[in-house]
Amino acid sequence: MRRWFETLHRGHALVLLSGLLVGACQSPTNDDKIDALGGECQSVAESEFHRAGQPCLLCHDTYEGADPHMSVAGTIFATPNIPMPVADAKVTLTDANGTQISTTTNCIGNFQIETADWRPAFPLHAEIECPIPGSEDRRRLVMGTRISRDGSCAGCHFGPPSNKSPGWVYCAATMPDPPYEVDPNCAGICTETSQ
């Protein structure tokens, strides 16, 4: 053993030490969550339109470090059971210091607030104003609880309502008449998926 240490080149030791340090910073929990998201949809560019309904901050935060870094981001859908994205929904967030920020969803229902624009003090109050198809009116919905620390809406709001989740963030309990529609030219529409 001693001889092995003696023959160990200083450069090798440095590489070994670096490997250990890098390894120590990995989070298997986060890695598993990121792996579970699956591959990128081939027909959607890696942009503000990709991965609708997925927890954005898993990658767009300090751990994975994907650009841009986001403080809050998510997707708004039409109903609890129909994952149809809603465009032009206004999202308003208020942090513990009373600072407020608003943004709107794009054609695939995604919205994002980057850390460069807002670093909120948790917990956050959240509300949305949804367009109503065929009407100039908007429907205001206020989140019943606070966001305590996870800036990804989909960290809690995933899938239809279940024991594990209150369901997607949605605009209406049932599909209105006329219904919500997705712009067929929206850059976020996924026509194929890669595994």
Place this chain on the structure above:
Amino acid sequence: MKGARRLFVALVSIALIGCFSEAELGSAQALCPPADDFRAVNNVLERRCGTLDCHGSPYRPFIVFGQTAYRRPDLSHIDNPNYFPGGLEATTDHEVRGTYESACGLEPEEMDAVVRGEGKAESLSIVRKPRLQSKHKGGRIWGAGTTEGDRCILTWLTGALEKEACKNELRVP
């Protein structure tokens, strides 16, 4: 030689311990503050700690159950993995009991000592964490001794629950 003997004794000891069944090892009972009025405490924990991205999660050592926290299937639905009461059904007694058991089971020895009057409530994580006297990813929830929520938890732990303090905490947005 001495080292080998020690190693042998250690291995035999480990093997013997491995042969004990749970019943032979026995069980220990740990005391916990009264469960009777815990709903008042649960209301505070649910509001301040129980969001799904914090303690309203089955992955936390301390789990908060309830209407706005992690929903706990009622015993009558325990065999149905898809049972979901929705967000409109009020916190059930079964969920209050779940939070109580979680709070008591977090640090049972320390909790037992506090109830016996042999330990300080301030030493418990359920007091230290929201005060940020211990590392807490959720940050500082309230100040030491200065807020109603803190008093609600402390008075429950010391067996003289001040329900009014719990109610007042819920008035804070």
